[in-house]
Amino acid sequence: MTDALLEVENVTKHFPITKGVVFKHEVASVKALDGVSLTVNRGETVGIVGESGCGKSTLARVVMRLLEPTSGTVRFDGRDITSVAQRDLRSVRRELMMIFQDPYASLNPRKRVGFIVAEPLEIHGLGTDAERKRRVQDLLEVVGLNPEHYNRFPHEFSGGQRQRIGIARALAVNPKLIVADEPVSALDVSVQAQILNLLKDLQSEFGLTYVFIAHDLSVVRHISDRVAVMYLGKLVELARSKDLYRAPRHPYTGALLSAVPIANPRLGRSRSAFVLKGDVPSPINPPSGCRFHPRCPRAQETCELNDPALAEQAAGHEAACFFPLDKWPLTAEEMSRAVTPREPDDDSRTEAAPVGVRSVA
Structure with missing residues (x-):
């Protein structure tokens, strides 16, 4: 068996630019990705760096099937997920999770932390209510938060604590791959170090594989096994x-x-x-x-x-x-x-x- 967990082959993503109100027609396209090929092995961290607008986040969203590629193939664990219908993606997305850049916008301000972290478990039908609560409290402790924070709202936490909640949510269903889209860029430097060390510890403990996107070369050097540069x-x-x-x-x-x-x-x-x-x-x-x-x-x-x-x-x-x-x-x-x-x-x-x-x- 190959050690490759994620294989991106010649992926392109073009966003059409249309003209007209009633009869729209394409006049040009934004070539966000143009023939990107990348392999991520099990248990490693691949960092992706480049200037703003180079296509880093677009690549992350194509890998997660949040965006449909214009052409090319994305294979996850040996399975071509670009050909999987939307209704059949749930089983794939249980093993693919994402940590978002903004810890403020990525958490629902109207929901308590317990609900936010337990939502993936509920969507995939894992465990009873009592088991989900125990799982959430365990995850909060794993990421360095107090289990008693279960009933608090996101606005009661600092930026670093909110990102820890996002990490706990990503870990809820035991994924194989986590795509982290600039997870520390909105945080203070001291908090960045804490989150990076946490991600490394979690990788060792749970055998995770990361695709880590950032524009800070020092951050990428600290956490990555291999680095891909995009332009x-x-x-x-x-x-x-x-x-x-x-x-x-x-x-x-x-x-x-x-x-x-x-x-x-x-x-x-x-x-x-x-x-x-x-x-x-x-x-x-x-x-x-x-x-x-x-x-x-x-x-x-x-x-x-x-x-x-x-x-x-x-x-x-x-x-x-x-x-x-x-x-x-x-x-x-x-x-x-x-x-x-x-x-x-x-x-x-x-x-x-x-x-x-x-x-x-």
Whole structure:
């Protein structure tokens, strides 16, 4: 048996733009996802990062079948769930749960916590009323809340506590996969650390698999086994977390990492950050060839004409780039030089300086 729990194959999602009031017709489409392929193995955490509008949340909703893909296939536990009718999805959704970004909007303010956490159990017909109550109280304790909070309303909790309630709800039916769509972005930094540590502890205890979406690279590094980088609806880099942060291969990933703040003032002053020029192109009319080429300092003519496929640049490290970075870190000037791709030796990777920092003599 394969270890793959979730397999996303060449998935596209286009949102039509229509014109007219009575007789509507499609005039264009927003290409939110365009040929995304990704595999998530059992028990691992795959982080997905990228700028706002790159398609992260759309991918999460397609995986959950909250949005229907335009084309492509999503397989969960060996079953093609893109072909499952809506009326038959209940059995699938018992094993697929989601943690939402906003802990305030994702909880019904008119319902008590006990009802909110027990609702998945009721929908799937699991247990008696007494058993559900015990299950909810146990879950509240597991996520670090008092079981006596069973009868409270969401407005009586802080943001971090509300997100813990959302996590308890996601755990209620013992899912195999949890899709977390920026679950800590609305929380204070200290609370973020608590929630991340909680998610890691729960993964160890219950054998969970996570798809973790975030725009904060530090958060993703802390929790992810592998990291996928998205740009304008496409996957541009995929690697083990330690490899991607130590030696990124795609220029877009390098630019993202160079923007990460450094807590050490001396190292921060010595860093030569690279700032991308221009804005993200419109997903309605994306650029030809490589979608990153209008902003890429290493772009050549071939980048404008051809779309690079996601290919292995090193062991377990894939990038969609004709001119991948051959060393890291890079100064802004070095980033702008297109060089012939070469395979860095192991010593250069092992001795690499901290992310986005120039070596100082």
